Amino acid sequence: MxxxxxxxxxxxxxxxxxxxxxxxxxxxxxxxxxxxxxxxxxxxxxxxxxxxxxxxxxxxxxxxxxxxxxxxxxxxxxxxxxxxxxxxxxxxxxxxxxxxxxxxxxxxxxxxxxxxxxxxxxxxxxxxxxxxxxxxxxxxxxxxxxxxxxxxxxxxxxxxxxxxxxxxxxxxxFMPLPMSAMRAHLSHIASGEGLSISTQLLDHMCEASEGDMRRAITTLQSTSRMAGPGGDMDDEALVTAACLVPESVLDDFEAAVLGSCSFKDMSLVLTNIVDDGYSVSQLILQFGRRIQENTRASIAGLSDLQKSAVVLKLAEAEAQMIDGADEWLQLQDIGGRLRETVQCATNQGSLRHTIQSV
CATH class of the missing domain: 3.40.50.300 (P-loop containing nucleotide triphosphate hydrolases)
Incomplete structure (x- = not known):
């Protein structure tokens, strides 16, 4: 036993x-x-x-x-x-x-x-x-x-x-568990296992688990093992344990697809993301959350119509990958379509055409 x-x-x-x-x-x-x-x-x-x-x-x-x-x-x-x-x-x-x-x-x-x-x-x-x-x-x-x-x-x-x-x-x-319920249960487990964990890290675990308590508990256990006995449980350990995309990588992705760099430079950034082994599906999920939060300057500067086009493209790419599409090709397609969306800022008709074509 x-x-x-x-x-x-x-x-x-x-x-x-x-x-x-x-x-x-x-x-x-x-x-x-x-x-x-x-x-x-x-x-x-x-x-x-x-x-x-x-x-x-x-x-x-x-x-x-x-x-x-x-x-x-x-x-x-x-x-x-x-x-x-x-x-x-x-x-x-x-x-x-x-x-x-x-x-x-x-x-x-x-x-x-x-x-x-x-x-x-x-x-x-x-x-x-x-x-x-x-x-x-x-x-x-x-x-x-x-x-x-x-x-x-x-x-x-x-x-x-x-x-x-x-x-x-x-x-x-059975309804998805709210953050408060998940946080309380994870705190109970952390206390039972003698772990010291910050409220901020608990919140990040709950967000990554999206209402799935089993996933949240598994993430907590994996993070504690990643930190090791007496080690600090921090965001770095959580990112590794939960297979998240680091914020620095998301920043590079955001700058490449919403910024003013050349297409060649953008393609290189996206290729490196795939070559480094990061999950494109996870990147889509986390970047979609950034769009929803609307707190970053490059995102807040987009119109509602542009944000709609971005989210639609992310959803389409995720569906394509579920059906077995190649991650590199989908990420390159996302980059190209999002750059097109940014450039349509002054052409509402063209932007609506972009949304309808997704």
Whole structure:
């Protein structure tokens, strides 16, 4: 068994009770009511929302409180549907587990003193990766074994769950965590690990994680390892641990694409960024944040129409790279289009044409 010192902090500090789940008040209230009911009055559940918002942790905490450690393994089946996504797993593993009978008579959860519900729970993580045929087969399985089995479907994109399946579940939306909630939880972990960390660095970690608590905790652990025992946890360690683009590189990029240097010099700067191994997707994200903040002189001097054209081009390039486009070519294209946008400052018609062509 892995000791606590060797565990990922995202597992070490995973909520053990539903009430410990942060910033999902409506979900916690509904599930706590089901636990307090004591009658096993629990419908099928569909948890959906962005990554790192506590969906899987909430499902596991609910099962722990319902069944206790003594009955957890016998009553709970957890599957990651992105690995086992075809109809075969529905017909074999899921149906086989759903068919197993539940012991008759009152069984007590020794941890709570309450009766253990007379059903099993199947947790399907990343259920939006299940094929349509498999989801259709799963719908029938849910209907057939609803007396003895409850399902908790977990997904990022509820639109990828077929309507007949979604309609059989109580839907629970998990919202991205705000900065305040993430900061408080990271401070708790830092205190538990004996780390000294500034409020400013915590804020930078939260911004880099974009509402994903799991990512934020992993970044905190990586940054502490990067700093080393007794070392200073600073922005430099965070940039390395989180694979961010340094501010100095962003400054060079901004000066190249929004400044007055020659096209040849701009192309060289962009080539060096790629050659140095920086993620173009991460650069787009951080530069887009600069546009949104609108605090730097070269950006504040752009008109709203120009900023719109810049953001549209960044979005287009990101979509192209998701589809497998070459990073160097996309970065060169961004540079050329952004220079064109700056030069269109006095030609509104040309600028509107640029926006429409993106």
């Amino acid at each position: 892995v000791g606590n010192d060797m565990m990922p902090w995202s597992e070490k500090y995973r909520p053990q009770k539903v009430a410990q789940v942060a910033h999902q008040d409506e979900v916690v209230r509904m599930l706590s009511s089901a636990l307090d009911d004591g009658q096993g009055n629990l419908p099928h559940l569909l948890f959906y929302g962005p990554p790192g918002t506590g969906k899987t942790s909430t499902a596991l905490a609910l099962c722990r409180q319902m069944f206790g450690a003594q009955h957890f393994k016998a009553r709970v089946l957890e599957l990651n549907a992105s690995d086992e996504r075809g109809i075969k797993v529905v017909r074999d593993r899921i149906k086989t587990f759903a068919q197993t009978s539940v012991p008759e008579g009152r069984i007590t959860n020794k941890e709570t003193g309450r009766a253990v519900p007379a059903f099993k729970i199947i947790i399907l993580d990343e259920a939006d990766a299940i094929t349509t045929d498999a989801q259709t087969a799963l719908r029938r399985t849910m209907e057939t074994f609803s007396l003895t089995t409850r399902f908790i479907l977990i997904c990022n994109y509820i639109s990828r769950i077929i309507a007949p399946l979604a309609s059989r579940c109580a839907k629970c939306r």
